[in-house]
Amino acid sequence: MSSEQDEESQSQPQSHGQGEGRSIRCLVAKVGLDGHDRGAHVISRAFRDAGFEVIYSGLHKAPDEIVQAAVQEDVDVLGISILSGAHDTLVPKIMDGLEEYGAREDTLVLVGGVIPEEDRPELKEEGVAAIFGPGTSIEETIEFVRENAPER
Amino acid sequence: MNADDQDLLDALLEGHHRALARIISKIENRAPGYRDLVSELYAHTGNADVIGITGSPGAGKSTLVDKLAETYRERGETVGIIAIDPSSPFTGGAVLGDRIRMASTIGDMDVFVRSMSARGTLGGLSTATADAVKAMDAFGKDKIIIETVGAGQNEVDIVRTADTVAVLVPPGSGDSVQTLKAGILEIADVFVVNKADRDGADRTVQELQEMLHIGADVGFGGAGHHGADAMAGTGASSDGNNGSDSDNDNGSPDDANDLDDWMPPIVETVATKGTGVDTFIDELAAHKSFLVDSGTHAEKVRQRYAEEIRTLLREDVNALLEDELESAGGVDELAEAVRTGETDPYAIANDVLTPVADCLSEADIEAVQAEFDS
Structure with a gap:
């Protein structure tokens, strides 16, 4: 299955993860009543091996908790894994929370998991940069993060 | 300092979490201008108690820190936590997992948890940690906790940024207590035997006590971390002032007859249930007042700045x-x-x-x- 990538807001692909102490920081988050975290684990591990610093939220987190972690850890990338179908309520709550702390603009928000085609435009409108469905290769995700992690 | 950094600094002093987070990132990345920022921060620091917590992997550090933060919050104090995890020396990548254990205070913005990785920089982590502590201090945190795996010199340097260092020893460590003698023993101001409901906890406490006694008798070990005090020759002048402090440590061996020395107390906790956390906090506070009363604190701070x-x-x-x-x-x-x-x-x-x-x-x-x- 293909993943959709939003190219509009990403202007300056930069060489991240090298140079003076700069390292891409990611929060891999599981929200809501969703106990399946194999995917989140695989992504965390792959990000780590790609040289990123990964913070994993653990299971069953509330949107507020994800926002708190994303703000305090000052992450470049927030990857939300949702397999429960509750993305249309949970994701907007997280985006609003980021907005509240002024973190929405320069956090690259990705959603992974089972997201039906018809729900995708709405999430994109909320500010999600890309949605990676089942079958997306890990290399593709890492490449996307490298190219689009916000320059600060 | 450029205008952006000035704005960031002002926002931090006004209490914006995002600004604190961003400044710590700049410190970590050694971003251009971070030095000016940190030097501006100094004027606003000095009000926080800094506590270092270390111990072997799986000793229960994160869980105990979580409970510690929860208890401080109940007492109305704000908390900053810096959790340090190792990073891969090959890719530089890291999975920073301490946050998962810190569930009690989640959703409470007055507990600011920041994960840092040991980015394999040349001894730079202890500087970065010290600077991050400054940022949290200037932000107005009452208690700042540094958590790190006690594995090597690097970690020892990091916890030295703290006023009070607690070393966690899980029960059944048996002979590994022996290995603790080198390095870790000298830096402990408080010993915590966590998972005290498990078999072998009593024995671990006993072993630690014996070790401390031997150390006290031969004049190293328990007293070793006051080397600074002794070297500076200020130790003798404060004799007697702190006697009452070191006497009522309930966990400490009771023959701590040298009143000038702090005998590290041994506290038993069960972090998952919160048992013993209050006692632990009391001991941390007792050590802080010992430092202040004996004049060791000023000396310690002076040494720390000299090192910086x-x-x-x-x-x-x-x-x-x-x-x-x-x-x-x-x-x-x-x-x-x-x-x-x-x-x-x-x-x-x-x-x-x-x-x-x-x-x-x-x-x-x-x-x-x-x-x-x-």
């Missing part, structure tokens, strides 16, 4: 020398020259350093002359 100054200067001089090395043809070429037997490292070091030393002595002369002229 040295580290900064070393980094700066190092950078200067790297430039010098570059202009001398780059280190690779020089290394190749050594490999082929043309020269040796000592000769190269001498060649690189001589012009620098010459400059310095010239500068000295100028300074002296300037003094004479005036």
